[in-house]
Amino acid sequence: MSKKLINLYDLEPGMKVAETILNDYGSIIISEGTILDDHLIKKIQKHNLYKINIIEDVKLSSNEINQSFQNSYNEDIEYTKEILHSLSENKGIDDKKVKKVVESVIKMSNEKRDIVRCIKQIKNVDEYTYTHCINVSLLSMLIGKWLKYSSEKIQTLVQAALLHDIGKIKVPLEILNKPGKLTNYEYEEIKKHAVYGYRMIEKESGISKDVCLAVLMHHEREDGSGYPTGAKGDKIHEFAKIISVADIFDAMTSNRVYRERESPFEVFEMMEEKTLGELDVKAVSAFLNNIASYYIGDYVKLNSGDTGEIIYINQRHVSKPIVKVSDKYIDLTVNKDLKIVEII
Numbered sequence: 536m537s538k539k540l541i542n543l544y545d546l547e548p549g550m551k552v553a554e555t556i557l558n559d560y561g562s563i564i565i566s567e568g569t570i571l572d573d574h575l576i577k578k579i580q581k582h583n584l585y586k587i588n589i590i591e592d593v594k595l596s597s598n599e600i601n602q603s604f605q606n607s608y609n610e611d612i613e614y615t616k617e618i619l620h621s622l623s624e625n626k627g628i629d630d631k632k633v634k635k636v637v638e639s640v641i642k643m644s645n646e647k648r649d650i651v652r653c654i655k656q657i658k659n660v661d662e663y664t665y666t667h668c669i670n671v672s673l674l675s676m677l678i679g680k681w682l683k684y685s686s687e688k689i690q691t692l693v694q695a696a697l698l699h700d701i702g703k704i705k706v707p708l709e710i711l712n713k714p715g716k717l718t719n720y721e722y723e724e725i726k727k728h729a730v731y732g733y734r735m736i737e738k739e740s741g742i743s744k745d746v747c748l749a750v751l752m753h754h755e756r757e758d759g760s761g762y763p764t765g766a767k768g769d770k771i772h773e774f775a776k777i778i779s780v781a782d783i784f785d786a787m788t789s790n791r792v793y794r795e796r797e798s799p800f801e802v803f804e805m806m807e808e809k810t811l812g813e814l815d816v817k818a819v820s821a822f823l824n825n826i827a828s829y830y831i832g833d834y835v836k837l838n839s840g841d842t843g844e845i846i847y848i849n850q851r852h853v854s855k856p857i858v859k860v861s862d863k864y865i866d867l868t869v870n871k872d873l874k875i876v877e878i879i
């Protein structure tokens with residue numbers, strides 16, 4: 536495998552990066568082995584570099600880049616749609632399709648950057664329910680990997696994540712998609728989806744007890760403030776703790792009928808606060824410490840209206856990175872009034 540130094544303006548999509556590229560702060564912008572696409576090339580060109588090493592004789596055609604990831608992602612959403620439809624028609628759970636989606640989600644684990652970017656991008660889709668199931672599966676899988684789970688355990692975790700919200704098919708659509716504030720009655724109806732989901736799968740032979748419990752408990756909180764039973768701490772299934780983190784992140788960063796999406800950094804901030812009581816510290820730390828690095832080099836808008844580049848993320852305050860605005864370095868841990876409101 537030979538390397539070749541190449542001028543930044545001669546980079547083309549499909550080329551493979553031979554050495555990890557760092558910014559001035561020592562944060563990784565692009566890891567070794569990454570296949571470049573237009574977005575990544577623009578990101579590199581904004582830095583003070585002249586040339587980078589690429590691997591000679593590797594160049595994927597533009598259709599090959601991300602294509603396979605995007606295809607499996609879209610296919611999984613279609614399968615999820617079919618799984619939920621057959622459940623809503625009382626035809627039971629389609630084991631084969633569930634297995635297929637779980638396998639496909641796990642196969643995508645090598646494309647971590649694609650997963651994070653895909654989840655960053657697909658925020659305007661109408662088909663929220665199906666996309667949400669896949670996003671939560673992908674994010675739960677990543678957290679499982681970051682927690683060094685065995686492959687068997689990850690498989691069960693992904694199955695639980697895929698099915699976590701199936702109980703929602705029994706909640707009336709006008710409540711589920713209601714714009715504006717819910718009445719107490721409506722909120723109680725929505726809360727029932729955890730038990731509905733559990734009942735729908737508890738008698739299925741191909742589904743383990745772990746999956747059933749994770750579905751039942753994915754809205755429980757460490758301090759007992761969750762539902763349906765108000766279980767606390769170690770009484771909550773470990774898969775449910777992971778799915779909670781993935782679920783909150785995807786739900787809050789998506790556009791919904793009743794509210795605008797939040798920037799990932801606002802959600803990170805909320806999560807850092809929630810680990811003090813509601814969310815599991817291990818699951819949140821694994822998620823935040825690992826996912827944050829994918830945002831280094833991204834351009835963001837601050838609540839002051841300024842735009843700048845994320846150049847450093849402090850592991851202890853993932854929600855408050857250092858942002859370079861023109862030639863000033865703004866440390867959000869110090870400038871407490873400033874926030875990232877949008878990734879641009």
Ligand SMILES: [Fe+2]
Nearest residue numbers: 699700753754
């Ligand atoms: Fe849920």
